[in-house]
Amino acid sequence: MNGYYNIGSRLDKNSLDDFKLGFRQGIPVMMGYIPVSFTFGLLAVQGGLDIWMAVLISMTNLTSAGQFAGMNLIVSNASLTEISAAMFVINIRYMLMSLSLSQKLAPMLSIFKRSAIAFGITDEIFAIASLEKRVITFPYMMGLILTPYWGWAFGTLLGAVSTSLLPPLLQNSMGIALYAMFIALLVPAAKHSKAALIVIAIAVIISSIFKWMPVLNHVSGGWAIIISTIFASAAGAVLFPREDENIE
Amino acid sequence: MSEVLKAVIVMAVITYAIRLVPIALFTSKIKSKFVKSFLFYTPFAVLGAMTFPGILYSTGNIYFSMAGTLAAIITAYCERGLFKVAVSAVSVAAILGYIF
Secondary structure, eight states: TSSOOOOOOOSSHHHHHHHHHHHHHHHHHHHHHHHHHHHHHHHHHHHTHHHHHHHHHEEEHHOOHHHHHHHHHHHHTHHHHHHHHHHHHHHHHHHHHHHHHTTBBOOTHHHHHHHEEEETTHHHHHHHHHTTTSSSSHHHHHHHHHHHHHHHHHHHHHHHHHHTSSOOOHHHHGGHHHHHHHHHHHHHHHHHHHHHHHHHHHHHHHHHHHHHSSGGSSSSSHHHHHHOOOOHHHHHHHHHHHOSSOOO | OOOHHHHHHHHHHHHHHHHHHHHOOOSSSOHHHHHHHHHHHHHHHHHHHTTTTTGOOOOOOOSHHHHHHHHHHHHHHHTOOOOHHHHHHHHHHHHHHHHO
């Protein structure tokens, strides 16, 4: 996965250097989060939530797909049970990411520090951290999480207050921002690694089957993602087993 | 407490618990080559499954979404970073929506 992220990929023993490295890698994530959280703030207020409630959701959840789904359920007066179940299914992928990241952390890291890192596990932050070549430290993760977190909150606020200002056409088009960000992470990986390309292709094919195949299209989106992820990752592990811890 | 606030707290607690449990519990290294490889491929698989076909339904018009997707793939192939890729996709979808 060489060149997956062009920013310097070396962790230093020095805490400040680690923090700075994480901070630098976090900036593009923050930039990508602004249009997406902006869209979230916009849709939440359009749906009838207060501005501060939209910002509170972003600051306590820090998750794209989960927040959009949860917000839609709140707006349509769903029960707490339904909201809980939906959150669990949509966000269960974080369990795999958290498990994966636990393998890259220094084993001596305290439970407090692990708890702080856990809060910041998003698709993009995880993708960057997991492609880092060396053991992941606490200062590195804090640097990496910092600007995306505040960018996510700030973007939500901007979107929430500008609901009445933006033309509806642009409001519709903003919906693609979240997915474009995923593409920005996937395409360079697929370009540099045949294994990644094939795993991505398998995941896309299975999730498309769940969307368009009769009978199977009754499976909820959250479960479809989980099943696709498990199949595609297992296929990758069988077809292209990893020889060692290196990312290369 | 308002119903909305209750729902937000429930969302936050569940989302955090999912993230916390594995990283807090697994402090030792996993030995299995299969499990290690599986976990390595997880981010690619999950992002792939989430992106497609979801992206086609993201703008309310499937053709504008396809054009936006293509724009995102091209910019991403040139490794332009998250922000530029997001902006290019939104712009293409918005411009097409404006024309047609």
